[in-house]
Amino acid sequence: MRNAALRRMGITAAVTALVAGLTACGGGAGSEGGTLNWRLAETHPSDYPTTQADQWFADQLRKRSDGRINIEVYPDAQLGEERDVLEQMQLGSIELNRTNANLVGEFVPSWEAFGIPYLFDDSEHFWRFLRGEGGQAKLDELSEAGVVGLTYYDSGARSVYTTGEPVESPADLAGRNIRVQPGSVTADVIDAFGGSATTMSFSEVYSSLETGVIDGAENNFPSYVSTRHYEVAGNYTLTEHQRVPEVLMISQTAWDQLSEQDKELVRTVARESTEKQRELWAEEVEQSRQVLEDNGVTITELDDRGEFERAVSALREAEAGAYADFLEAVEAARQP
Numbered sequence: 001m002r003n004a005a006l007r008r009m010g011i012t013a014a015v016t017a018l019v020a021g022l023t024a025c026g027g028g029a030g031s032e033g034g035t036l037n038w039r040l041a042e043t044h045p046s047d048y049p050t051t052q053a054d055q056w057f058a059d060q061l062r063k064r065s066d067g068r069i070n071i072e073v074y075p076d077a078q079l080g081e082e083r084d085v086l087e088q089m090q091l092g093s094i095e096l097n098r099t100n101a102n103l104v105g106e107f108v109p110s111w112e113a114f115g116i117p118y119l120f121d122d123s124e125h126f127w128r129f130l131r132g133e134g135g136q137a138k139l140d141e142l143s144e145a146g147v148v149g150l151t152y153y154d155s156g157a158r159s160v161y162t163t164g165e166p167v168e169s170p171a172d173l174a175g176r177n178i179r180v181q182p183g184s185v186t187a188d189v190i191d192a193f194g195g196s197a198t199t200m201s202f203s204e205v206y207s208s209l210e211t212g213v214i215d216g217a218e219n220n221f222p223s224y225v226s227t228r229h230y231e232v233a234g235n236y237t238l239t240e241h242q243r244v245p246e247v248l249m250i251s252q253t254a255w256d257q258l259s260e261q262d263k264e265l266v267r268t269v270a271r272e273s274t275e276k277q278r279e280l281w282a283e284e285v286e287q288s289r290q291v292l293e294d295n296g297v298t299i300t301e302l303d304d305r306g307e308f309e310r311a312v313s314a315l316r317e318a319e320a321g322a323y324a325d326f327l328e329a330v331e332a333a334r335q336p
């Protein structure tokens with residue numbers, strides 16, 4: 001665990017106590033009587049797979065609760081950047097959120113484990129883990145931040161992209177500023193590769209690439225395309241350094257307003273929305289790769305991805321010490 005995360009634990013504990021206090025005073029209204037009108041925050045635009053799954057979840061829930069649970073999805077970061085939304089959830093002003101696991105480490109330090117590079121062999125390994133006890137244990141840990149983890153969504157693999165020359169080996173990252181998500185282990189990954197990590201909100205990346213404040217960033221194909229970052233940083237290198245899930249969560253305060261039966265309904269519909277999202281995701285990965293090819297983006301397949309893996313081996317070992325149980329579950333999910 002990094003020092004910054006340790007420092008932040010004090011804040012997290014205080015906020016958790018505050019949320020627990022609020023819940024004790026105001027909770028328990030039950031959802032049988034009136035309508036619950038809740039907001040779900042989403043960073044991506046309405047046609048992105050996570051947003052479409054959020055919307056499917058909201059529509060199904062409205063229908064299957066006979067209108068008792070009424071969730072409105074706010075796409076395009078209308079309710080704020082992901083980090084700020086997480087804070088607002090803890091204060092009870094936003095009820096639901098779809099966020100990337102990399103952002104959660106700042107609020108629940110053990111979630112930093114998802115950012116350990118080259119953790120999962122492939123998508124099958126990743127989903128076997130998420131669907132198993134290990135994945136459920138991670139969702140349960142979210143209670144530390146005053147939220148309830150409902151389900152995971154796919155986010156593929158994150159890879160580096162740059163302006164200027166393509167990256168073919170870690171040495172090509174020397175002296176280049178690469179944007180990473182706030183609070184993520186990815187900063188350490190980029191630094192270990194030999195680049196220079198710069199933390200920045202998602203919405204600032206396009207203009208920062210355009211003006212040269214940064215020389216690159218890292219993300220999956222669908223995000224690289226939906227943000228149009230490829231227009232200003234046209235070299236994508238398949239480093240595939242992380243597979244980090246998306247997570248759908250609800251604040252504990254909102255959760256406590258549901259009857260036991262409605263809690264079960266919310267969990268069921270959330271799980272079903274994952275299936276929906278994964279189908280949409282697979283299609284989107286194909287389509288976005290096509291967009292990149294049509295637009296002349298250079299996609300570099302690495303001859304030796306091992307060079308990147310070796311560059312982060314010390315970091316992997318350092319992080320491993322703190323997350324033995326997690327890594328054991330990841331290891332167990334390697335076998336079908």
Ligand code: BDP
Nearest residue numbers: 043099100181202219220223
């Ligand atoms: C995307 C995630 C989004 C992140 C964004 C980022 O879906 O939630 O915040 O990356 O890099 O893949 O900020």
